[in-house]
Amino acid sequence: MGTVVLTMKASVIEMFLVLLVTGIHSNKEMTKKIKRLKFNVPQINCDVKAGKIINPEFIVKCPAGCQDPKYHVYGTDVYASYSSVCGAAVHSGVLDNSGGKILVRKVAGQSGYKGSYSNGVQSLSLPRWRESFIVSESKPQKGVTYPSALTYSSSKTPAAKAGETTKAYERPSVPGTTSQPVTLTQVLAVTTAEASHTTLPKPSPSAASTTSSPRPQPVGHRSREMDLWSTPTYTSSQNRPGANPGEMDFWKPGSVLLDAGFVPKEELSTQSLEPVSLGDPNCKVDLSFLIDGSSSIGKRRFRIQKQFLADIAQALDIGPAGPLMGVVQYGDNPATHFNLRTHTNSRDLKTAIEKITQRGGLANAGRAISFVTKNFFSKANGNRGGSPNVAVVLVDGWPTDKVEEASRLARESGINIFFITIEGAVENEKQYVLEPNFVNKAVCRTNGFYSFHVQSWFGLHKTLQPLVKRVCDTERLACSKTCLNSADIGFVIDGSSSVGTGNFRTVLQFVANLSKEFEISDTDTRVGAVQYTYEQRLEFGFDKYSSKADVLNAIKRVGYWSGGTSTGAAINYALEQLFQKSKPNKRKLMILITDGRSYDDVRIPALAAHLKGVITYAVGVAWAAQEELEVIATHPARDHSFFADDFDNLYQYVPRIIRNICTEFNSQPRN
Numbered sequence: 307m308g309t310v311v312l313t314m315k316a317s318v319i320e321m322f323l324v325l326l327v328t329g330i331h332s333n334k335e336m337t338k339k340i341k342r343l344k345f346n347v348p349q350i351n352c353d354v355k356a357g358k359i360i361n362p363e364f365i366v367k368c369p370a371g372c373q374d375p376k377y378h379v380y381g382t383d384v385y386a387s388y389s390s391v392c393g394a395a396v397h398s399g400v401l402d403n404s405g406g407k408i409l410v411r412k413v414a415g416q417s418g419y420k421g422s423y424s425n426g427v428q429s430l431s432l433p434r435w436r437e438s439f440i441v442s443e444s445k446p447q448k449g450v451t452y453p454s455a456l457t458y459s460s461s462k463t464p465a466a467k468a469g470e471t472t473k474a475y476e477r478p479s480v481p482g483t484t485s486q487p488v489t490l491t492q493v494l495a496v497t498t499a500e501a502s503h504t505t506l507p508k509p510s511p512s513a514a515s516t517t518s519s520p521r522p523q524p525v526g527h528r529s530r531e532m533d534l535w536s537t538p539t540y541t542s543s544q545n546r547p548g549a550n551p552g553e554m555d556f557w558k559p560g561s562v563l564l565d566a567g568f569v570p571k572e573e574l575s576t577q578s579l580e581p582v583s584l585g586d587p588n589c590k591v592d593l594s595f596l597i598d599g600s601s602s603i604g605k606r607r608f609r610i611q612k613q614f615l616a617d618i619a620q621a622l623d624i625g626p627a628g629p630l631m632g633v634v635q636y637g638d639n640p641a642t643h644f645n646l647r648t649h650t651n652s653r654d655l656k657t658a659i660e661k662i663t664q665r666g667g668l669a670n671a672g673r674a675i676s677f678v679t680k681n682f683f684s685k686a687n688g689n690r691g692g693s694p695n696v697a698v699v700l701v702d703g704w705p706t707d708k709v710e711e712a713s714r715l716a717r718e719s720g721i722n723i724f725f726i727t728i729e730g731a732v733e734n735e736k737q738y739v740l741e742p743n744f745v746n747k748a749v750c751r752t753n754g755f756y757s758f759h760v761q762s763w764f765g766l767h768k769t770l771q772p773l774v775k776r777v778c779d780t781e782r783l784a785c786s787k788t789c790l791n792s793a794d795i796g797f798v799i800d801g802s803s804s805v806g807t808g809n810f811r812t813v814l815q816f817v818a819n820l821s822k823e824f825e826i827s828d829t830d831t832r833v834g835a836v837q838y839t840y841e842q843r844l845e846f847g848f849d850k851y852s853s854k855a856d857v858l859n860a861i862k863r864v865g866y867w868s869g870g871t872s873t874g875a876a877i878n879y880a881l882e883q884l885f886q887k888s889k890p891n892k893r894k895l896m897i898l899i900t901d902g903r904s905y906d907d908v909r910i911p912a913l914a915a916h917l918k919g920v921i922t923y924a925v926g927v928a929w930a931a932q933e934e935l936e937v938i939a940t941h942p943a944r945d946h947s948f949f950a951d952d953f954d955n956l957y958q959y960v961p962r963i964i965r966n967i968c969t970e971f972n973s974q975p976r977n
Contacts, residue, residue: 346454356439357387360457362412368392373403379429381419386435395441397427407444585628589778596699599635600669603702607763608664619655636674637667646688671705675712694783698724704739713748722783726758789971791830793893796884800900801837801867809953810866816956828852834884838876839869873904877911894920903931912938
């Protein structure tokens with residue numbers, strides 16, 4: 307009997323152990339499934355529009371091929387929700403045509419969307435739209451839960467074709483109640499409970515009504531409740547005299563004419579979001595503050611400096627459609643606290659500024675400026691290319707290194723340098739200043755526009771409004787690098803006998819018309835000219851004239867030479883006498899005008915120009931040889947070589963040449 311009892315006990319224990327091991331194994335499998343589900347990124351097709359997706363913020367994976375023009379995109383940087391999500395990602399430069407993951411955030415509708423050509427995608431303009439979105443790299447934000455399955459405004463989801471598990475809202479079956487979408491957490495909870503043979507209590511209706519929304523809520527966003535199935539009546543009363551301040555300015559259905567035509571009815575059920583600031587569009591600049599963290603500044607003045615930065619962030623109205631701002635602190639060495647991508651609204655930026663701690667050390671501002679030139683204004687750090695680059699340097703007293711050379715390179719890279727000096731050296735301290743008059747040596751202009759001097763740290767706040775006004779005055783930011791102010795342009799002009807005196811004056815007018823299009827100064831575009839026959843002559847070099855008026859007068863004074871046509875020798879001469887003296891970081895453009903075939907070989911000189919980074923435009927007239935023009939011109943020749951059958955038709959090519967110069971410039975990395 308005892309043996310039987312022991313045997314039964316052993317069997318029970320064995321069964322318990324088997325169940326225990328089975329349960330552990332099941333839990334492990336469940337954990338693996340949870341992890342797989344947790345990191346699942348929804349896939350969408352190229353034709354999916356942001357307005358179809360109800361989620362206010364989400365990460366998705368785009369396929370390859372979304373650069374195709376059939377996927378319409380509306381706007382620039384901020385896109386109307388009628389746009390293809392993946393098409394907008396390619397247009398913004400976040401993705402290329404090979405596809406990939408992106409982060410999409412819904413924002414308020416705009417009163418207008420401007421089309422542009424970027425990254426192989428032509429976006430369209432739109433008068434207004436009720437909802438917008440912005441696209442960024444798929445880097446998750448802390449505290450935000452992203453959906454592993456998207457919620458669509460229609461049960462017919464295009465993404466289903468991509469094999470995605472999707473959800474759609476259903477009309478409530480009982481009047482006055484709202485159906486609650488089932489979250490991933492709830493599904494997993496039920497599955498886990500079933501695996502443990504435990505019955506979960508059913509949530510009561512009252513509990514369901516207080517359940518928080520399963521959709522992620524990005525920082526600073528609040529969703530408004532609305533009936534997703536009834537077409538709302540929109541009013542435009544916010545700007546009406548005497549309007550109720552609580553009323554919201556909505557887009558009115560039927561008041562927009564789309565470039566693409568018909569708007570599907572189901573699109574109108576997209577959820578409206580609480581309007582948030584996208585930044586001041588009248589101040590679209592990329593801004594870096596270089597703050598003094600040296601030991602000499604002390605903790606109290608460092609706090610004043612941080613408060614000044616926070617006030618600047620508030621006054622600028624930071625946002626993706628307006629100014630973006632990053633901070634670099636310098637001491638012995640510089641370090642980036644956050645770049646242009648890190649914080650895209652004033653509130654988050656102010657919070658980040660508050661957390662900055664002082665580094666200590668020397669005040670090597672020159673080293674910090676060099677660091678910003680090489681590292682800060684890059685596409686990876688959020689540089690938008692078409693926006694002016696501005697660096698504001700705060701200095702307590704004076705720098706402990708030289709700033710002139712570093713600032714020159716920064717200006718030639720298109721960076722507008724502003725200096726704010728506080729409590730400068732008194733008379734008996736000037737002997738310690740390494741570089742006297744360092745501010746005027748550093749800034750773009752010495753007319754006071756780019757510099758502020760404050761007698762005391764307690765007066766720093768007085769510079770806030772003047773500084774904000776100046777950095778936002780993009781018309782006066784003379785150092786911003788564009789296609790019209792960042793080149794050394796050398797004209798190589800055929801003065802051979804076949805041209806003739808009258809036609810030579812026409813050629814000079816053509817040269818003047820091209821020159822008029824550029825912003826000419828010693829820090830912007832510079833112009834030089836060479837005339838050639840069998841021989842060559844330097845008419846004027848890049849450093850000869852520093853204003854547009856002087857350059858145009860110099861062109862007018864060029865005398866006709868007459869002789870043969872040695873174009874190859876002229877190219878070599880221009881490389882040595884003009885472009886050898888070109889400034890670093892300047893785009894080197896050679897514009898050669900000839901009316902005939904060269905007596906010497908042009909292939910080797912043309913190759914030498916290309917190897918030295920000189921972009922060559924060849925303009926032929928009358929008897930010029932087309933194949934020779936194509937050899938001289940930079941590849942692709944169709945964009946860099948032009949032929950006019952008569953000298954009187956040369957003027958027609960000015961807009962096309964300028965357009966090609968700017969198109970090529972805008973397609974290259976900014977710095």
